[in-house]
Amino acid sequence: MVQFKGYEGSIKFDVAASPTAIGNAHVWGLTLAGDTVEITDFTSTGWKKFLATLKSWSITGEAYWDETDPAQAALRGAVGGAEATIQCFTGDAGKAYHGEGIVTAWDVGSAVAGVVTASFTLQGSDALSYGTP
Numbered sequence: 001m002v003q004f005k006g007y008e009g010s011i012k013f014d015v016a017a018s019p020t021a022i023g024n025a026h027v028w029g030l031t032l033a034g035d036t037v038e039i040t041d042f043t044s045t046g047w048k049k050f051l052a053t054l055k056s057w058s059i060t061g062e063a064y065w066d067e068t069d070p071a072q073a074a075l076r077g078a079v080g081g082a083e084a085t086i087q088c089f090t091g092d093a094g095k096a097y098h099g100e101g102i103v104t105a106w107d108v109g110s111a112v113a114g115v116v117t118a119s120f121t122l123q124g125s126d127a128l129s130y131g132t133p
Contacts, residue, residue, distance in 0.1 A: 004090055004091040004092055005091055006091075007091075008089075008090075008091025009028070009088070009089050009090055009091045010025065010088075010089045011025050011028045011059075011061050011086070011087065011088050011089065012071070012086070012087040012089075012096075013071045013074055013075055013078075013084065013085070013086055013087075014074060014078075014084040014085045014086075015070045015071055015074045016074075019085060019087050019133070020070060020071045020074070021071060022061065022063050022069070022071040022072060022075070023063065023066050023069030023070075023071060023072060024063040024064035024065070024066050024069065024072075025061055025062070025063040026062060026063065026064065027060075027061060027062040028059060028060065028061040028062075028088050029059065029060045029061070030057065030058075030059050030088060030097055030128075031057065031058050031059075031060075032055065032056075032057050032128070033055065033056045033057070033058075034052055034053075034054075034055050034056075035052075035053045035054045035055070035056070036050040036051060036052055036053060037050065037051050037053055038050055039051045056123075056124060057099070057101075057124035057128045058101070058121060058122060058123050058124055059086055059088060059097075059101065059121070059122045059124070060119065060120065060121050060122075061088075061119065061120055061122075062117055062118070062119040062120075063117065063118050063119075064115050064116070064117055064118075065108055065115075065116040065117055065118040072118060075103055075106060075118075075120050076106045076118075078102075078103040079103045079104070079105065079106050080102070080103070080104070081102070081103065082102075083100040083101060083102055083125050084100065084101065084102075084103070084122075085098065085099070085100055086098065086099065086100075086101055086122055087133045094132055095130060095131055095132055096130070096131075096132075096133050097128055097129070097130050098128070098129055098130075098131075098133040099124050099125075099126065099127060099128040099129060100124070100125050100126060101122040101123055101124040101125050102122065102123050102125055103120060103121070103122050104121050104122065104123050105119075105120060105121040106118065106119075106120050107119045107120070
């Protein structure tokens with residue numbers, strides 16, 4: 001089984017149409033989801049039946065907040081705006097999950113015993129790919 005080191009990963013976001021590493025990023029996560037609709041009918045034997053329909057994806061990330069970082073500024077400015085490209089690298093020889101999405105949230109927080117962090121959510125729009133971007 002092949003394993004990858006987390007520190008070999010990275011995440012990039014569009015800055016003026018150029019994928020740019022998000023400064024101080026240290027966490028990203030991808031969620032793939034598949035919708036279903038119930039199709040249970042009278043021939044059911046007491047079990048519900050479902051049909052797979054549409055798929056979706058979203059990405060969340062976190063970085064140590066830096067108001068001067070161009071990628072963080074682009075994320076913050078993109079909330080609720082036009083689609084933008086995101087690339088999440090796994091450390092697998094330059095391969096990444098990549099696609100177009102809309103930034104739906106930008107959160108900044110601070111804890112007394114920690115550092116100021118910024119987190120974001122990007123909702124995918126259309127298909128997600130894995131490979132060399």
